Amino acid sequence: MKRSGKRVIPGFGLSMGVTLTMVSLIVVIPLASLVVFTAKLSPKDIWETITRERVLASFQVSFLTAFIASLINAVMGVILAWVLVRYDFPLKRLLDGLIELPFAMPTAVAGIALTSLTSDKGLIGKFFSRFGIKIAYTRIGITVALVFIGIPFVVRAVQPVLEKLDPSYEEAAGSMGASRARIFRSVILPEILPAAMTGFGLAFGRCLGEYGSVVFIAGNKPFETEITPLIIMSELQEYDYASASAISLVILAAAFLILFFVNLIQSRNSKILGR
Amino acid sequence: MKKSDSGIAKYLLIGISFLFIILMLILPLITVITEAFRNGWEAYKEAVSDEYTVKATLLTLEATFFAVLFNTIFGLFAAWAVTKFRFRGKKILTTLIDIPVTLSPIIAGLIFVLTFGRQSAIYPYLKQWDIDIVFAVPGIVLATIFVTFPFISRELIPVLETQGTDEEEAAALMGEKWFGIFRKVTFPHIKWAFLYGIVLCTARAMGEFGAVSVLSGHLRGKTNTLPLHVEILFNEFKYVPAFAVSSILVLIAIVILVIRSIIEYIGKRNGEDVR
Numbered sequence: 001m002k003r004s005g006k007r008v009i010p011g012f013g014l015s016m017g018v019t020l021t022m023v024s025l026i027v028v029i030p031l032a033s034l035v036v037f038t039a040k041l042s043p044k045d046i047w048e049t050i051t052r053e054r055v056l057a058s059f060q061v062s063f064l065t066a067f068i069a070s071l072i073n074a075v076m077g078v079i080l081a082w083v084l085v086r087y088d089f090p091l092k093r094l095l096d097g098l099i100e101l102p103f104a105m106p107t108a109v110a111g112i113a114l115t116s117l118t119s120d121k122g123l124i125g126k127f128f129s130r131f132g133i134k135i136a137y138t139r140i141g142i143t144v145a146l147v148f149i150g151i152p153f154v155v156r157a158v159q160p161v162l163e164k165l166d167p168s169y170e171e172a173a174g175s176m177g178a179s180r181a182r183i184f185r186s187v188i189l190p191e192i193l194p195a196a197m198t199g200f201g202l203a204f205g206r207c208l209g210e211y212g213s214v215v216f217i218a219g220n221k222p223f224e225t226e227i228t229p230l231i232i233m234s235e236l237q238e239y240d241y242a243s244a245s246a247i248s249l250v251i252l253a254a255a256f257l258i259l260f261f262v263n264l265i266q267s268r269n270s271k272i273l274g275r
Numbered sequence: 276m277k278k279s280d281s282g283i284a285k286y287l288l289i290g291i292s293f294l295f296i297i298l299m300l301i302l303p304l305i306t307v308i309t310e311a312f313r314n315g316w317e318a319y320k321e322a323v324s325d326e327y328t329v330k331a332t333l334l335t336l337e338a339t340f341f342a343v344l345f346n347t348i349f350g351l352f353a354a355w356a357v358t359k360f361r362f363r364g365k366k367i368l369t370t371l372i373d374i375p376v377t378l379s380p381i382i383a384g385l386i387f388v389l390t391f392g393r394q395s396a397i398y399p400y401l402k403q404w405d406i407d408i409v410f411a412v413p414g415i416v417l418a419t420i421f422v423t424f425p426f427i428s429r430e431l432i433p434v435l436e437t438q439g440t441d442e443e444e445a446a447a448l449m450g451e452k453w454f455g456i457f458r459k460v461t462f463p464h465i466k467w468a469f470l471y472g473i474v475l476c477t478a479r480a481m482g483e484f485g486a487v488s489v490l491s492g493h494l495r496g497k498t499n500t501l502p503l504h505v506e507i508l509f510n511e512f513k514y515v516p517a518f519a520v521s522s523i524l525v526l527i528a529i530v531i532l533v534i535r536s537i538i539e540y541i542g543k544r545n546g547e548d549v550r
Contacts, residue, residue, distance in 0.1 A: 007360060008444045011453030015356035019368070022349045026417075026424055027371050030386040037389050076295055083292045087285055095292065097536045101300050103475070104528040104535075106482025108502040109521040112509045113303035116310060116518075123302065148299055180284070209379020212484035212502070216509065229381040229485065236385060236489055241394060248382045259377055 038245050049246040054222050055231055059250065062228040065139055066207035069146030074200040076147075077154020078192065084155070085162040099155050102148055107212030114145050115217045137219030142227065145213040149206060154199030161195040194265050201262040205255050307525050310518035322519035330496045331504040332523065334412065335481050338500060342419040342480040343473060350427025350472060354465070355457065357428075358435035359443060369432075375424040383421050384489025387414060410492030415500060418486040423476045430472035431465050438464050467542030474538065478531045482524060 038046070049055065083089075084096055102110065118125040118135035125135055135141045165188065173183045211229040218225045228251055235244035312319055322328065357369060375383065389395060391408040401408065408414045438461075446456045462469075484502040491498040493507065501524055508517035 008447045009359050009440060009453070009456065010447060011355065011457070012360050012362075014453070015352045016360075016362070018352040019349065019356045022345075022353075023368065023371050026349075026421055027374055030390045030421070031374070033390040033395065034382075034386045037394075076291075079288055080292050080295070083288050087289060089289050093536070095296060097532055098296055098300050100532055100535065101304070101528070104478040104482075104531050105304075106484060106502045106505075106521075106524045106528070108484045108505050109307060109482070109524050109528075110303060112505065112517055112521065113306045113310075116514070117302055117306050123306075124298070144299075148303070151299065205377060209382065211379065211381050211488075216506075229379055232379075232381045232385065233485075233489065236381075236388065239393075241385075241389060241392070244385055245389070248379075248385055251379055252382060255377055255379070 034245060034248070037241065038249060041242055041246060045242065046246040046249065049243045050250055054226070055228070055247055057223040058226050058228045058231045061139060061142070061224070061226060062208055062251075063254075065142040065146055065227070066204055066210075069143045069207055070150055070200050070204040072143075072147050073150040073154050073203050074196055077151070077199055078158055078196055080151075080155045081158035081162055081192075085159060099152050102151050107149065107210070108216070110148055111145060111213040111216035114148060114213065115141070118144060118217065136217050137221075137225065139225055141217040141219070142214055142225060145217045146207040146210060149210050149213055150203035153203035153206065154196055157195045157199030157202070158192050161192050165191050194268065197265050198262050201258050201265070205258040205262075208251060208254060208258075304525060307518050307521050310514060311522040313518075314515050318515055319519050319522075322516035323523065325516070327496050327499065328501075328504060328516075328520055328523075331499045331501045331520070334415065334499065335501040337412070338416050338419040338483075338487070339477055339480040341416045342423050343476050345420045346423055346425075346427050346476055347473065349424070350431055351457075351469075353428040354431035354435055355461070357432055358438075359440055359461075372425045372428060375421050376426075380422060380483065380485025381489060383486040384418055387417055387421070387486075387490055409490055410494070410498060412498060414490035415487050415498060418490045419480050419483055422483050422486050423479045426476035426479060427469070427472035430468045430475070434465050434468045435461070467538055467545065471535065471538050471542065474531055474535050478528060481527060 080095075080099065084092065084099075115136050116122050118128075118141055119137075120126065120129050120134070122136070128135055133140070135144060169187050170183050173187050174180075178186070209229055211227075211233065214227055215230060218227060218230070220226050220230055228247060232244045232247050232251075235241075235247065311322075353372060357365060388409055390397075391401065391414065392398065393409075406413070408417065442460050443456050446460050451459070482502060483500075484506070487500055488503060488506070491500070491503055493499060493503060495504075495507065499507070501520060505517050505520050505524075508514075508520060
């Protein structure tokens with residue numbers, strides 16, 4: 001826009017008015033009520049709530065399972081994106097469409113389906129129980145549910161970068177005698193790493209707060225398979241809003257920290273790509 | 276694209292991708308269907324036409340309708356305001372718009388309980404006017420609007436940003452009013468992205484579990500949505516009905532995925548970059 005300062009296009013007041021009203025009603029006021037409510041709590045109470053042993057154990061479960069699940073998705077996401085961008089094969093469109101399934105499928109449905117699959121009687125659970133591995137009602141089960149939830153994030157972050165990546169660099173490296181592993185490590189990986197990390201961060205953030213798909217498969221044993229969102233939920237059911245808010249603050253802080261890093265990576269990445 | 280790719284690596288990677296997708300996405304889908312029909316067609320029909328299932332379906336449709344309606348109005352105005360004008364605090368506004376998707380659904384529920392629940396400052400006034408929000412239908416609708424809040428605007432904003440403001444400015448200088456500019460100049464650019472956003476919004480709205488769960492109070496036949504109904508049935512060990520009800524949601528999810536692919540395909544062919 002060259003004529004900054006003066007607005008040529010009409011409708012600024014109206015569109016801003018509607019936007020701000022709706023944002024205030026849906027986002028700002030509810031968030032403010034959380035701020036107001038937690039401001040009334042004493043720091044000592046908050047600290048005591050979030051350092052209860054059961055709560056600390058839930059942080060461990062939530063962060064560990066979310067981290068491992070996102071790591072698995074980072075690796076699988078890069079492989080899937082690579083396969084979808086670089087290769088042609090039958091059923092490719094179907095595979096591409098299915099990636100989005102975790103976004104479209106209600107989390108509760110995914111939760112009960114995965115639970116029934118991985119319990120001792122389920123198809124996958126039966127197979128693994130022969131080796132003495134239990135999936136449903138353990139931390140492995142939680143991780144499985146979180147992998148399901150996180151699949152689209154890394155694929156959809158890496159895919160556009162791979163599509164833009166000029167294969168001539170790889171060809172040049174190849175003609176200079178670089179091995180395929182070397183090409184991947186020093187030509188392709190540096191290009192897609194920021195995108196993969198962005199996807200990892202988004203998936204990690206989503207997994208930390210995930211509730212619907214996890215509650216069924218987790219078994220919800222205190223200290224072992226109880227995730228933090230579930231603890232918040234039980235505090236809410238007991239009308240203990242102070243504890244629920246205090247524990248939420250930790251999850252919120254983690255989520256914003258992750259978002260901050262994702263934005264940092266993204267802004268650096270977009271500078272490199274010149275977008 | 277790359278002819279030099281050795282066969283083994285290619286087929287190994289494609290194989291891994293298919294194995295992963297079959298295990299993580301297709302098997303759960305199949306499980307829902309097979310479990311739903313485990314006791315035959317009659318049992319399925321009975322579960323799906325059960326009084327509470329029908330009521331839950333209606334409530335889910337109601338919440339989804341309001342969420343899509345609200346977020347459509349918001350999305351159009353917000354995208355117009357953010358991309359066609361320069362103003363201070365734009366970054367803050369776009370961050371606020373995006374907050375709902377980064378929040379854990381449980382925390383989303385919590386902030387609405389804090390805003391409208393018993394300990395809230397406005398609760399006495401709500402009581403006076405006989406307005407129930409928490410543990411009632413308005414709360415469910417609000418939670419659904421919240422979790423899908425940016426779904427339409429964030430599809431429109433990138434498209435409008437690349438389109439620029441020149442065409443609108445030209446139309447404005449020729450004396451066109453804002454609505455005329457929007458209808459004749461802006462909207463043709465975003466129609467596919469707009470449809471795409473509506474589809475995504477619908478998918479998420481009907482499947483929302485965590486936030487709705489906090490605000491619902493689980494009153495059967497009154498404040499139960501389909502995903503909540505699935506939870507209740509599953510926790511009562513009524514597996515076949517739980518999966519039968521799930522199959523409704525899965526069916527909608529698949530339809531949505533197909534529509535999504537079609538829109539993406541047409542949009543790309545028409546030169547509009549959806550996604």
